[in-house]
Amino acid sequence: MAHKSAGGSLKNLCFLAVREHFLALGTEAVVSLPTHLIKDLLPHLTICQLDEIQPALNQRGISTYSRWLAILEDLRGRDYAIKFPTEDEAKQEVLTWLFPSVLYGYRNPYIIKNLSNLNTSFLWAAAKCIQHFLCKACHINTQKVFQSLTSGPQPLLNIFEKRIRNVTITDSMDLLKETTQHSLYILHRLLDHGAATKLTVSIPNPIMLAWLLHGRGSHYVNPELKNLMDSSCVSQTSPVSEDGAGCSPGLMTRASDNQGNEIIPFKRSRLDSACLEDASGNLSFTVDSQVICQNFAHCEVNSAVPCTLGQIEALNIYQCGSDSLRILVSSLPTFFSLQSLSLHSSKFSKSNVLDLVSALKQLSDSSCGKLTDLTISFLPTTNLIEKLLDASNTVTSLHVEVRNIIEGPQILFDVLPPAESQVSAAWPVQRLTVKVHEFQSDLNFMTYVLRRSPHLTSLHLAGMRLPTGSSLSPLLTTLSEFNHSLRTLILEDMKLSNCLPEILNLLRNCKLEELRFDDCRLLETCSNKEQTLLELVTALRKVSSLRTLSLAQNRLARNVCVLAELFSGSPSSSVNHLDISSNFIKPADLLEFAKRLTTHQPPYNLSLDLRKNPANRDPDTWSAALQKLRSFTLFLSMGWKSTDMMVDHISNM
Structure with a gap:
């Protein structure tokens, strides 16, 4: 045992020596090591060394994904890390997330532990990878940050001009302060000299917003x-x-x-x-971006050539108050380069939205507008959806959230939607998301919107509440009759337990590729839950185009075993991603599901989401179930949390 312990320590000492003398050894010497040694070495390498060695390792068929994922877990936690399923995605997220912390001198446990390795070399490594720049304008070390970006024979800012596509501003800038020029200059270089076309503004400062939009x-x-x-x-x-x-x-x-x-x-x-x-x-000092640019003579900008204004194609504004919205509305009619607009406020007033509608109409009427994607949260009433879609004939993607929570009965609309015979011309919208936070939703209005949207390929509805005794059946019937182009359907936080006939009818005539019934209480009022789920599964199996299916948070519990029938008989389902997370599936139920799935193995390598189920009730049985699934599925299985247990307990009461 002593010999083994010593050997283990010696190997670790060698790994530490490789990290310390990596530059002298060279990439080739490290890559030529046996595969098992390389895999043991990876956790000891710095981020910069890992980044440098990755291409050569990939040529040998060795992936660094597990190491990038481990770093991401250390930084953000397991729940966040699994959102990045590939090597390159995980690596880019690590570098993107760490870069601003290192640049601005922030300290978190990971940075403190690896401080000696997160220096200028890291900034260079990250700069060649990241495409998103976070501007912290009010940082105390503005001058130091500026020097980090503009000093050296090849300044980082020059690299950013070519790579950065997305710029986010999180601080308000006081244009009366001379130090603000450093931040304005950086923004000018990225937005006007560089390739950045996406701008996110998270500041409630209309003066700063005016500067950003000036002449755009x-x-x-x-x-x-x-x-x-x-x-x-x-x-x-x-x-x-x-x-x-x-x-x-x-x-x-x-x-x-x-x-x-x-x-x-x-x-x-x-x-x-x-x-x-x-x-x-x-x-x-000046706030004119061109003069600021010329004043920084040490930077590689030809002062004899006037600076052009960069074209902003995507604009995202958080904390968008009335003053900020007024500035945007004044520039919107001539914002011909804008393709995507996202506005977020705690709640826009109706007059705010009508002003926006008027500006959108002017942009649309100019025939030069290119706006296709529009996101707004929160609208005060649902009927403003109609006005937004009527205002622009170019919008093909609309995402809105409605917040109108009032105790007791309420009138949500100024006028009732037209009768079917009076429905106006069809809208060009292809992707529609409507999330409502209302005491009661108007089903008639929503079906009216669907009838005017025959080109929909993607629909996401969430949170619709109806009076007691009412049913969402008309919504599903409308989808069957008017929305034949649907490829993605996501229904969330809605009661569909009394809509099985309409769901089955929809499935008979659809070409869906993605279907999600998340928190839809599918089995809530069913006397025979197993039989109801079997009818649904039989219909789903016949949808040959279906690839993604989610039944998350539907209290399937022991009835999960029925889902194995998706892959039995002929035709077998083509689903390759199945989400059954948060369904109070106990270990014994999962084991039975795994046994049935072994008999009816899916034709593809099935991706199975098992998160937020009570695995801790019987860890050994849960592990046995996972072992059976491992040979033909890729699964996500997270640890059970006390908060998850309480949520599922309440949902199953």
Whole structure:
């Protein structure tokens, strides 16, 4: 035993020596080691060494996925790590997630443990891989961060210009501070000189949003937007508006004043001459991106050539208050490059949404608009979906969330939806997601929306609540009659236990590739749950196009064994991904399911999601079931948590 212990220690010492002298040894020497030694060595290598050696190992048929996954688990936990099922995805997520922490000097347990290996070399390794840049504008070490990105013979910022596609801004920037120029310059290089076309803004600062949108989309600048930019020199001591850090009430009044009332700023605007004045009246710094670019002479930018404005194709705004929305609405009619727009607020007012609808209509009528994807949360009422789709003839993907929770009966719509004979022209929408948080949903309106959407290929509905005694059967009937192009159907948090005939009819005539009944209480009111599930499985087996099936959180429990019938008889189901997570499946039930599935093995390597089931009730039996499944399935099986147990206990009461 002593000899074994010593041998083990000696091997570990050798592995540590390889890590320490990796550069001197060279990649070729490490890759030439026997496969079993390489696999034992991987956990001892730094992230940079792992990144460097991966291509050569892949050529030998050796994957580094397990190591990247282990790092990701250490950083974010197992539940998060399994979202990245391939080697490259896991690696990119590790580098993307760690890069801003290392750049901005943040400390988490992983960074503290590996601090000596997370230096400039890591930043270089990550820079060649990541495509998403997180801008922390208010960081205390702004100057140091700026130097890290712009110093050296080949600055990281030059690499980012070519690689970064997505930029996220998480801090509000005070345009009156000279240090803000560093952040503005970085953003200008990425958005205007670089390849970034996706912008996410998580700041409730309308002045900063105005700077970002200034002149974007077309050469025309809306007068209101330009007034806001020209008035960016306001007193730092002026009151802050509801959602505009650094915006005085007078400034926002001026931006929205249609009568042209003159508002005198605290300092004279010098934006047209590209300069701002400090407290003594001396020219101090600029917010004009082109002049900022020219002022940083050490950077490789040809100051003789005017900077162009980059084309933003995807814009995502969080904490989008009324002032920020007003700025967006003023620029939207000429935002011709915009293809995707996502707006998120705790709740938009109806007037907010109608202003947006008007701007969308102008963009659509211009015939130059390219907007195809629209996401809004939260709408105050569901009927605004109709107005949004009527406003734009280019939107093919709409994702909305509705929040209107009021105690007692309520009227959700201004007018009732038209009768079937009066339904207007079809919308071009192909992908529709509607998540509602309402005391009661209007089923008639939703079926009206579906009748006007015959081109739907993907539908996701969640949270529809109906009065006691009502049924969602008309919804399923409408899908059968009007939405023949559906390939993906996701119904979530809805009661479908009294809709089995309509579900079966839908399955007889569909060409679905993905079907999800998540938390739909499929068996809740059934007197014979096993027979009901068998009827459903028999119908599902005949849908030859179906590849993904989810019955998560439906309280299947011991009835899970019936699902093995998917792969029995002829025709056998073509499903290759089956999600039965959170169904209170006990170890003995899973073992019986595994035995039946062994008899009727799926034709493909089945991916099976078993998470959030009570495996801890009998770990040995659960392990025995997994062992039977292992030869013909790839499964996700997470540990049981006390919170999961309580949720499932309540759901099964």
